Amino acid sequence: DVKVTQSSRYLVKRTGEKVFLECVQDMDHENMFWYRQDPGLGLRLIYFSYDVKMKEKGDIPEGYSVSREKKERFSLILESASTNQTSMYLCAIRAGGYYNEQFFGPGTRLTVL
Amino acid sequence: AQRVTQPEKLLSVFKGAPVELKCNYSYSGSPELFWYVQYSRQRLQLLLRHISRESIKGFTADLNKGETSFHLKKPFAQEEDSAMYYCAPYRYGGATNKLIFGTGTLLAVQP
Numbered sequence: 114d115v116k117v118t119q120s121s122r123y124l125v126k127r128t129g130e131k132v133f134l135e136c137v138q139d140m141d142h143e144n145m146f147w148y149r150q151d152p153g154l155g156l157r158l159i160y161f162s163y164d165v166k167m168k169e170k171g172d173i174p175e176g177y178s179v180s181r182e183k184k185e186r187f188s189l190i191l192e193s194a195s196t197n198q199t200s201m202y203l204c205a206i207r208a209g210g211y212y213n214e215q216f217f218g219p220g221t222r223l224t225v226l
Numbered sequence: 227a228q229r230v231t232q233p234e235k236l237l238s239v240f241k242g243a244p245v246e247l248k249c250n251y252s253y254s255g256s257p258e259l260f261w262y263v264q265y266s267r268q269r270l271q272l273l274l275r276h277i278s279r280e281s282i283k284g285f286t287a288d289l290n291k292g293e294t295s296f297h298l299k300k301p302f303a304q305e306e307d308s309a310m311y312y313c314a315p316y317r318y319g320g321a322t323n324k325l326i327f328g329t330g331t332l333l334a335v336q337p
Contacts, residue, residue: 143322144322146324146325148327153235153329154329155232155312155327155328155329155330156270156312156327156330157327158324158325158326161322163322169322171324203270205270205325207323207324213258213316214272215272215325216271217269217270217271218269219269220269
């Protein structure tokens with residue numbers, strides 16, 4: 114079974130703080146993704162990584178950066194958190210093979226005060 | 227640019243009634259489409275994919291290229307079907323392919 118874990122289930126931060134969200138997979142998958150999930154807006158892709166140190170912007174990268182120093186770990190960084198970044202953040206990996214299925218982590222509910 | 231539209235934010239039906247969750251897409255080329263589901267307090271998971279033409283938990287979805295639709299259907303809704311449903315085509319290009327999600331439809335099945 115594919116296992117995707119996220120470091121925190123709930124997180125509360127203050128405006129201006131630097132925030133790190135961690136995602137870890139237990140297999141050797143190359144593709145990892147960060148989405149944010151908001152009511153009425155669905156899931157929007159922030160960043161993704163297709164290998165160690167390789168990354169590409171998604172649809173809403175502003176205010177975020179990412180880091181992938183090891184294959185199993187993909188970090189989302191909020192350089193200076195703002196209240197409009199209050200959201201549910203979902204990490205996903207794409208398993209290889211014919212079906213291109215993505216597996217998701219449990220999510221991190223971030224509140225920025 | 228590829229786009230996916232789920233016109234209903236909320237769909238409320240009674241148990242035993244038919245269900246149709248709408249999904250329309252704009253796409254160039256041959257699309258690859260999926261339905262994902264998120265039950266309360268569970269992680270987002272794959273429900274079904276058009277390429278395998280399968281029925282999962284009684285749900286089916288047919289790709290209609292003429293109407294550019296991929297509606298999710300079930301003849302008789304069950305209370306346990308209550309969840310958030312997302313239609314998601316693949317976007318090709320860039321360094322890797324990626325899923326692009328619709329805004330989602332919350333299905334509420336009343337007893």
